Structures are given as structure tokens and as C-alpha cells.
Amino acid sequence: MATRRCDSCGEHQNKPSKPPVHPWMLPEKPWSRLHLDHAINFMGRDWLVITDAYSKYPCIHPTSSTSSRATLDLLEEDFAHFGLPHTLVTDNAPTFTSEEFQSWCKERGITHLTGAPYHPATNGAAERLVQTFKQAQRKSSLTPKRALQELLMQYRRTPTSCGFSPSELLNSRQLRTRIDTLLPSPAHIAQGKQSKEASKSQMTPDLKAVVKVTRQYKAGDPVYALYHGPRRDKQPRWVPAVIKKSLGTRCFNVMVIPHGPVWRRHWEQLQPRYTTEEDNEPGEEVDTVSELVTDHPMEILETVPQTRRQTKPKGTPSVPEYGPDNPRRSKRTRKPTERLCC
Structure with a gap:
């Protein structure tokens, strides 16, 4: 205590220890x-x-x-x-x-x-x-x-x-x-990636892809149309049909042969069908309800046709009908009930 009160000692003492560093506050924005x-x-x-x-x-x-x-x-x-x-x-x-x-x-x-x-x-x-x-x-x-x-x-x-x-x-x-x-610039790297992706989308790696890209349909062409309704075990997924009308670059009206409804199908929902001209002759067309056709030809809409039963000549083989209102279960011949009377 005596040393601290000494004026001569206080005047010639060493510097105190450095206090903790007190940094400046960081500004909220640059050049501030x-x-x-x-x-x-x-x-x-x-x-x-x-x-x-x-x-x-x-x-x-x-x-x-x-x-x-x-x-x-x-x-x-x-x-x-x-x-x-x-x-x-x-x-x-x-x-x-x-x-x-x-x-x-x-x-x-x-x-x-x-x-x-x-x-x-x-x-x-x-x-x-x-x-x-x-x-x-x-x-x-x-x-x-x-x-x-x-x-x-x-x-x-x-x-x-x-x-x-x-x-x-x-x-x-x-x-x-x-x-x-x-070093390549970021712009060149981005352009290179975009060009690579674009070239991938335009590539045709095999013959199947080439055929798929170049395939064209016109009215009267025989095709297989994809069926989206419920199917029995052995009922085919692709149904024989004929191109009736082109609705754009990739949308078509197709009629299931011989007496089926008219469907609207996209280019990807059709497959070419190779057959003779005799097989392509459709039967009498049935009345159908006009489908909803929008201005956009690429839109895919499922049709809801309504069919009327036609009288078939005797001897005509039975053909499965694909109308949406027809049941998909098999039919049986109904006979009158025979009862034993006492």
C-alpha cells in the first residue's frame, strides 16, 4: 500500500498490462x-x-x-x-x-x-x-x-x-x-452445359428412336391404339384401329375396328399396324358424341363415346366391344327356370 501511495514510484512505474482487445463493430454495409x-x-x-x-x-x-x-x-x-x-x-x-x-x-x-x-x-x-x-x-x-x-x-x-x-x-x-x-469462365461453363443438354435431347442413339421420330400417320392408316379402360386377363392392351382424322401434328381421331368407338389418341399412344387392305375396311360407323377438342393439339383427352347397338347379320363372329358403358364381364345365355310341379 505504501508503494502505491508513493508519488515517485507512481511517476516511474512500467506501463500496465495490455487490456483485452476491443474490436470495432462491423459496419452493416460496405464503404460505410x-x-x-x-x-x-x-x-x-x-x-x-x-x-x-x-x-x-x-x-x-x-x-x-x-x-x-x-x-x-x-x-x-x-x-x-x-x-x-x-x-x-x-x-x-x-x-x-x-x-x-x-x-x-x-x-x-x-x-x-x-x-x-x-x-x-x-x-x-x-x-x-x-x-x-x-x-x-x-x-x-x-x-x-x-x-x-x-x-x-x-x-x-x-x-x-x-x-x-x-x-x-x-x-x-x-x-x-x-x-x-x-481458366474457363462461368459463362462458358454454363453455355457448355446447356449445349450438351441440348445435344442430348436431339440425339437419336438407335434405329428404333429414328423410326419413332420420323413416324407419320394419315387418314386411313391402320394402327394399334392404346386402350386405357379396365381389361380382362387376356384382353389386349393395344386395340386395332384406323386413323380417321388428324387433329394436329401429334393428335389423331382413331376408330376401333370393325364397329368400335372413335377415340382421341396422342402420337405416343399409337403403334403402326401392318396388315392387308381387306382387314382395314371398317364396318358401318356408329354415332359418337363429339369429343372435347381444344385449341392445343398436344393435349390428350379421353373420349366418352356413346354407342347404339346394331343388328348384326347371322353368322358374324363375336367381336369384343370397347364402349365405356359396356360391362367387361363375360355374358351367359339366360334360360327360363324349370320348376317341378306337384
């Missing part, structure tokens, strides 16, 4: 808070260093003067590209504490923040960029101007800890460099 600093007398001239707190996007300008007017001219050049920020963070250098600089910020609605004197950690983002800039200049064998251009190009396109580059966070796009000329 900028950190500024000067690299004085480096490579024979002065440099203005600017970094965005949100995207880490750097801007570095060589300058022959660190006056407020020269600094404001460089800031206005960057602000013409990216707009005005909300906040500027600097140290307490005369360049930034001058009345000209303060009034310039006030006129544009920019909040100017400064840290404690001789405490560069407050403006650590700008100080760190100055250090990175100096190291890159010392390592490069190029001229200072060319080395600066290479640094800015690589720095702006290198992903940060969040996985996105400063250019992507600020401008929503990645910068194109010489290495991109060796």
Missing part, C-alpha cells in the same frame, strides 16, 4: 466506415492509405504533399467511384484535425472520429495496411508504381477470412486477372 493514414517519406514520397472496414478494400495513392487540400482531392477521387461514407477514422495528424478537413466532412454529412494521441491501435486497420504496403514494396523488384498496381490487384481479389474477396464484398464481382485467362 473508412480508416485513413499516411505513410510518410517512403520510397522517396508520401502515400495516402485508405481501407474499408467492411470489405477490407484498399485504396493507396502516392502524393507529393500531406496537406489537407491534397488529401481531400484524393478522397474526392475515390468518393466519385464509390460514394460518400458515413464515418472516417484517422489519427490526430494536423492534416485531419485542420479546420478545412473538419468543415469538409461536416458539409458532406461525414462523421470524423479520431483516437487518443500516440495510440495507433485505435486506427489499427489503416496501420496494418500501411505495414502490408511497405512489405510488398520492399519485396517487389518492380518500380514503385508498378508494384503498387500489382499489390492492389492481388489484395482486392484475394478472399478474406469470410471466404469472399474485398472486390466481391464491395462491388459484388471478382476482379479478372491474367490467371483467369487460363
Whole structure:
């Protein structure tokens, strides 16, 4: 306790231990808070260093003067590209504490923040960029101007800890460099995939596919029409029919032979039937209810025909009827009941 009360000991004691780091809050959007600093007398001239707190996007300008007017001219050049920020963070250098600089910020609605004197950690983002800039200049064998251009190009396109580059966070796009000329662009990759899919859809890998694509029907052609109703065990799935009328490029009216109803069938619901001309002669047509035909020829609608019984001549073989109202069960001959009378 006596040592703590000693004025001489207090005046010459060491610095206290560093407190926990208190980081700046991350801005809600890019180019909202900028950190500024000067690299004085480096490579024979002065440099203005600017970094965005949100995207880490750097801007570095060589300058022959660190006056407020020269600094404001460089800031206005960057602000013409990216707009005005909300906040500027600097140290307490005369360049930034001058009345000209303060009034310039006030006129544009920019909040100017400064840290404690001789405490560069407050403006650590700008100080760190100055250090990175100096190291890159010392390592490069190029001229200072060319080395600066290479640094800015690589720095702006290198992903940060969040996985996105400063250019992507600020401008929503990645910068194109010489290495991109060796890699296919996303647009070319997408076009290649689309062309590949289109070529697949147009390919005809076998003869069956070629026949299917080139198959055409006209009125009177014998076909097999697909039957969608309930079927008995041995009742065929494909029913012999004849093309009656074309309803479009791929829809047709077909009549089940010899006395069946008229159905509407799609091109994919028909199969060619190879037979003689005698087999193609249909019997008398039955009256049918007009089907619902829309303007779209590709639409598939199931028909609901209504048939009237016809008197068949004796000796005509029995042919299964495919009307929707007819029962699918077998028929038996009904006989009168014989009863034994007492």
C-alpha cells in the first residue's frame, strides 16, 4: 500500500498490462466506415492509405504533399467511384484535425472520429495496411508504381477470412486477372452445359428412336391404339384401329375396328399396324358424341363415346366391344327356370 501511495514510484512505474482487445463493430454495409493514414517519406514520397472496414478494400495513392487540400482531392477521387461514407477514422495528424478537413466532412454529412494521441491501435486497420504496403514494396523488384498496381490487384481479389474477396464484398464481382485467362469462365461453363443438354435431347442413339421420330400417320392408316379402360386377363392392351382424322401434328381421331368407338389418341399412344387392305375396311360407323377438342393439339383427352347397338347379320363372329358403358364381364345365355310341379 505504501508503494502505491508513493508519488515517485507512481511517476516511474512500467506501463500496465495490455487490456483485452476491443474490436470495432462491423459496419452493416460496405464503404460505410473508412480508416485513413499516411505513410510518410517512403520510397522517396508520401502515400495516402485508405481501407474499408467492411470489405477490407484498399485504396493507396502516392502524393507529393500531406496537406489537407491534397488529401481531400484524393478522397474526392475515390468518393466519385464509390460514394460518400458515413464515418472516417484517422489519427490526430494536423492534416485531419485542420479546420478545412473538419468543415469538409461536416458539409458532406461525414462523421470524423479520431483516437487518443500516440495510440495507433485505435486506427489499427489503416496501420496494418500501411505495414502490408511497405512489405510488398520492399519485396517487389518492380518500380514503385508498378508494384503498387500489382499489390492492389492481388489484395482486392484475394478472399478474406469470410471466404469472399474485398472486390466481391464491395462491388459484388471478382476482379479478372491474367490467371483467369487460363481458366474457363462461368459463362462458358454454363453455355457448355446447356449445349450438351441440348445435344442430348436431339440425339437419336438407335434405329428404333429414328423410326419413332420420323413416324407419320394419315387418314386411313391402320394402327394399334392404346386402350386405357379396365381389361380382362387376356384382353389386349393395344386395340386395332384406323386413323380417321388428324387433329394436329401429334393428335389423331382413331376408330376401333370393325364397329368400335372413335377415340382421341396422342402420337405416343399409337403403334403402326401392318396388315392387308381387306382387314382395314371398317364396318358401318356408329354415332359418337363429339369429343372435347381444344385449341392445343398436344393435349390428350379421353373420349366418352356413346354407342347404339346394331343388328348384326347371322353368322358374324363375336367381336369384343370397347364402349365405356359396356360391362367387361363375360355374358351367359339366360334360360327360363324349370320348376317341378306337384
